[in-house]
Structures are given as C-alpha cells and as structure tokens.
Amino acid sequence: MEAATSYRILSQMNLRNLNHNSTSLCAQARLPSTFCNTTKASVALNSNSNDKRFNAVGRLSLSFPSQRKKFTGETFCSVGTCAYPGISIESDSHVTEEKIGVLLLNLGGPETLHDVQPFLFNLFADPDIIRLPRLFRFLQQPLAQIISVLRAPKSKEGYAAIGGGSPLRKITDEQANALKLALETKEVSANVYVAMRYWYPFTEEAVQQIKRDMITRLVVLPLYPQYSISTTGSSVRILRDIFRDDTYLSRLPVAIIQSWYQREGYIKSMADLIEKELPIFPNPDEAIIFFSAHGVPVSYVEDAGDPYKDQMEECIFLIMKELKSRGINNDHTLAYQSRVGPVQWLKPYTDEVLVELGQKGVKSLLAVPVSFVSEHIETLEEIDMEYKHLALESGIANWGRVPALNCTTSFITDLADAVIEALPSAIAMSTSNTTSEEVNNDIFGYVAKLFFGSILAFVLLLSPKMLLACRNQVL
Ligand SMILES: C=CC1=C(C)c2cc3[nH]c(cc4nc(cc5[nH]c(cc1n2)c(C)c5CCC(=O)O)C(CCC(=O)O)=C4C)c(C)c3C=C
Numbered sequence: 001m002e003a004a005t006s007y008r009i010l011s012q013m014n015l016r017n018l019n020h021n022s023t024s025l026c027a028q029a030r031l032p033s034t035f036c037n038t039t040k041a042s043v044a045l046n047s048n049s050n051d052k053r054f055n056a057v058g059r060l061s062l063s064f065p066s067q068r069k070k071f072t073g074e075t076f077c078s079v080g081t082c083a084y085p086g087i088s089i090e091s092d093s094h095v096t097e098e099k100i101g102v103l104l105l106n107l108g109g110p111e112t113l114h115d116v117q118p119f120l121f122n123l124f125a126d127p128d129i130i131r132l133p134r135l136f137r138f139l140q141q142p143l144a145q146i147i148s149v150l151r152a153p154k155s156k157e158g159y160a161a162i163g164g165g166s167p168l169r170k171i172t173d174e175q176a177n178a179l180k181l182a183l184e185t186k187e188v189s190a191n192v193y194v195a196m197r198y199w200y201p202f203t204e205e206a207v208q209q210i211k212r213d214m215i216t217r218l219v220v221l222p223l224y225p226q227y228s229i230s231t232t233g234s235s236v237r238i239l240r241d242i243f244r245d246d247t248y249l250s251r252l253p254v255a256i257i258q259s260w261y262q263r264e265g266y267i268k269s270m271a272d273l274i275e276k277e278l279p280i281f282p283n284p285d286e287a288i289i290f291f292s293a294h295g296v297p298v299s300y301v302e303d304a305g306d307p308y309k310d311q312m313e314e315c316i317f318l319i320m321k322e323l324k325s326r327g328i329n330n331d332h333t334l335a336y337q338s339r340v341g342p343v344q345w346l347k348p349y350t351d352e353v354l355v356e357l358g359q360k361g362v363k364s365l366l367a368v369p370v371s372f373v374s375e376h377i378e379t380l381e382e383i384d385m386e387y388k389h390l391a392l393e394s395g396i397a398n399w400g401r402v403p404a405l406n407c408t409t410s411f412i413t414d415l416a417d418a419v420i421e422a423l424p425s426a427i428a429m430s431t432s433n434t435t436s437e438e439v440n441n442d443i444f445g446y447v448a449k450l451f452f453g454s455i456l457a458f459v460l461l462l463s464p465k466m467l468l469a470c471r472n473q474v475l
C-alpha cells in the first residue's frame with residue numbers, strides 16, 4: 001500500500017515547483033527569503049485557468065474564478081487542479097517542515113477467483129454504482145448480494161481468462177512507486193499511498209497509514225482522467241466521510257484533483273502511444289482510431305449531471321488535435337463499452353460500432369482504451385479478446401490496440417507535476433468547502449428572508465384585522 005520511505009520537505013520546495021508553466025514563479029519561489037521576507041509585494045502567477053497569488057510574507061492564495069460548478073454536493077473544478085476555493089499557508093519560522101502525502105484513488109479488483117463475488121458485492125453495494133431512490137436505500141445491500149451472485153460466474157470467466165485475477169493492485173503499486181520517484185526528481189519527497197474503492201487495500205487502510213505517518217499535507221489523485229459520479233465521485237465521497245469523523249484528518253490540509261484529462265502531459269502521452277502503434281498497420285493512414293471508454297448509465301449524465309461524457313468528448317478532441325499537430329490525420333470514433341444490467345448506457349456501444357464499421361468495409365482499426373490508465377479486465381479480456389474476435393468476424397482484417405499508460409515515464413512525470421501544482425491549494429476538510437460566492441449568497445438569502453419575514457410578521461400580527469381576529473379567538 002505504501003510506496004514510500006522517509007521524507008522531509010521544506011515549504012520552499014512546494015513553492016519552487018508550484019507551476020511548470022510559470023518560470024517567473026520558479027525564480028521567485030526559489031529565493032531563500034520566501035517565508036521570512038516582510039516585503040508585501042505580490043507576484044501574480046499565470047496558470048492554465050487558476051489565478052494564483054503569492055506574496056513574500058509566505059502567504060499563498062488561490063482563486064478559481066470561472067471554473068467552479070456546483071455538483072452533487074461537491075465543489076467541482078473542471079480543469080481539476082484543485083477542489084477548494086482558496087488557501088493560505090503561513091509560517092512563523094524561516095522554513096516550515098511538511099510531511100507530504102499523495103493518495104492515489106483507484107477501483108481495485110479481485111486478486112483471485114475466490115475474491116470475485118465479494119468484490120462485486122462491494123461494487124454493487126455502492127450507492128454511486130446502483131443509484132436507488134432514498135426511500136429504497138434499505139434495499140441496497142440485499143440487491144448487491146443478489147446481483148453479485150448472479151454476475152459472479154460471468155465475471156469469473158473474464159478474470160480466469162486474464163490469469164485468475166485483476167492486475168490492478170500490482171500496476172497501481174508500480175505507479176505509486178514511479179510517482180514517488182518522479183516527485184523526488186523534482187525535489188519533492190512524499191509518501192504515496194494507494195486507496196482502492198472495492199478491494200484491498202481499502203481506502204480506510206490507506207487513511208490509517210496516512211495518520212500513522214503523521215502526514216501534514218495531502219494531495220488526493222484519482223487514477224481516472226475524467227470525472228464520473230461512479231468513480232472519482234464515489235471514492236471522494238468515502239474519503240470525505242472518513243475524514244469528517246476524525247479530528248486529525250478533518251484538520252489535515254487536503255487538495256483533491258477532481259479530473260486531469262486536459263493536462264498537456266496526459267494528452268501528449270496518449271498521442272505518443274497512438275503514434276507509436278499506427279505503423280503496425282499495412283496502411284497506417286487508413287486505420288480508424290477507435291476510442292473505447294467505459295460507459296455509464298445515461299441517467300448519470302442526463303439526470304444526475306455527471307460530466308463524464310462531456311469530459312470524455314473533450315479529451316478525445318484534445319488527443320486528436322495533438323495528433324493532427326503531428327501530421328496524423330486518421331479518422332476516429334468514440335464508443336462506450338462494459339455496460340451492465342438492463343438500463344440504457346451511453347451510446348454508441350463499442351460492440352455495435354465494431355460490427356457497423358466492419359460492414360462498411362473498414363479494414364484496419366486501432367483500439368484505444370481511454371477512461372482508465374492501467375491494464376485491467378476490460379482491456380485484457382473485453383477489448384483484446386471479445387472485441388477483437390467480434391471485429392475480425394465483422395470483416396476488420398487488421399486489429400491493433402494501444403497499451404494502457406501504466407508507468408509510461410511522460411505520464412508519471414505529468415502526474416507528479418499535477419501533484420506539485422495542487423500542493424499549495426490544500427485546505428482542511430473541516431473548513432466549509434462552499435465558495436465565497438455561495439457564502440455571500442447564503443448571507444444575502446438569510447438577510448432577505450429575515451427582512452421580508454419580519455415585515456410579514458409585523459403586517460400580520462399588528463394589523464387591526466388580525467388583532468381583532470385574535471381577540472375574537474381568545475374570547
Ligand atoms: C472510468 C472507468 C469506470 C467507470 C466509469 C465505471 C463505471 C461502472 N462500472 C460498473 C460495473 C463494473 N465495473 C467493473 C470493473 C471495472 N470498472 C472499471 C472502471 C470503471 N467503471 C474498471 C477499471 C474495472 C476493472 C477492475 C479490474 O478488476 O480489472 C465490474 C467487474 C468486472 C465485470 O464483471 O465486468 C463491474 C460489474 C458500473 C455499474 C458502472 C457505472 C455505474
């Protein structure tokens with residue numbers, strides 16, 4: 001679970017690496033006087049979307065003017081650098097010691113065939129996976145029991161076909177180690193922890209380790225590039241529940257990276273994988289680039305406001321833009337795989353599109369798994385076996401698939417940058433995560449209600465008719 005040994009970091013280092021886009025910041029923050037200089041001058045920092053301001057007294061604050069949306073109870077930042085409205089790091093002494101932690105969130109997977117049914121139970125017992133109306137929530141666990149038992153044989157077949165278990169834990173641990181090293185290269189030492197949602201190491205275990213290690217600043221990094229209620233949303237909800245009830249954790253400064261599909265490093269790494277794979281085809285220019293994303297039920301997007309579909313489409317757009325800039329102009333398409341149960345899922349469905357493309361005479365197709373950054377059952381079994389078979393059967397003669405990013409150096413380096421950029425925005429969870437705008441609205445709303453309520457009460461209670469009515473009542 002823990003991919004770290006010891007660490008000591010000076011706050012100066014956080015600031016030195018604040019933003020890879022901003023050379024002026026690096027120059028400023030490297031000054032040894034960062035935390036003791038009493039000059040009040042502020043340095044404006046430019047980043048992609050956030051306005052960051054640093055002043056030489058050692059106070060750093062961030063604001064996110066236009067990116068924030070209210071979203072199922074979470075403060076949501078679509079660019080994904082940080083979830084909180086603002087922070088301040090203050091230091092009385094010359095340097096402040098920090099014990100930095102990075103918490104990687106992932107789904108988890110059964111390690112043996114024996115684990116499959118209990119893993120599925122955990123998954124279906126999650127109210128973010130099967131969304132029952134509040135009134136029927138008491139049915140969640142019995143329903144999870146039934147569905148997991150019914151689903152287990154099919155799932156087991158899949159896991160058996162890829163060696164008897166999910167490779168997710170091993171790959172995520174390797175990513176954690178690689179991220180720790182990448183951070184060290186950038187002079188940030190940190191403990192990197194892994195928290196799985198539905199199997200070992202569970203979120204609770206990782207959080208206990210963070211407490212034991214007395215981490216003083218935490219960056220939460222979900223290993224899902226795009227945000228979905230069913231993935232990042234669910235993991236972060238659990239995390240908030242655990243943190244809320246704990247004195248130490250509720251005061252721990254935390255930055256949550258909600259999504260990172262727009263990051264240049266990630267987009268370029270995906271484009272690299274595609275560029276590298278295209279030459280396997282007899283006519284590389286003619287191969288269709290076929291993005292296949294894990295689906296979600298349509299109701300998530302249409303009723304619950306899940307940004308997953310929009311983010312996925314934007315992500316594909318950015319990858320294709322990057323490829324075009326490299327002179328790669330292949331046709332592309334996006335479809336959704338891995339639907340479960342009888343409800344409508346995001347369309348078009350991967351299996352249906354493959355058949356259609358085959359019927360249209362497409363001969364070469366490069367599959368690109370895009371919603372997940374490690375190999376897992378849906379790449380190794382569903383894509384490499386089921387979909388490949390279906391495609392060949394449908395007349396697609398040349399089949400290729402780009403590997404998952406796993407520990408690709410450029411990708412891990414970019415994750416390290418994302419962590420470093422998020423560090424200064426960490427804020428305690430016990431602090432209300434409502435935005436200042438919302439707080440203002442609340443205050444205005446409260447004052448307005450008080451004002452109009454008082455007038456109404458005054459009019460009603462003191463009007464002669466009312467007084468008369470009251471007197472008649474009493475009499
Ligand atoms: C972005 C990634 C994922 C989304 C969105 C997602 C939503 C989602 N998944 C299910 C049901 C199942 N998922 C299963 C496995 C699984 N799911 C993801 C990723 C996303 N899921 C991964 C990476 C994995 C594989 C883990 C592994 O062991 O390798 C499974 C179990 C496997 C199977 O039986 O197919 C189920 C079931 C739902 C219902 C859902 C959205 C509501």
Ligand SMILES: [Fe+2]
Binds near residue numbers: 294338
């Ligand atoms: Fe899934």
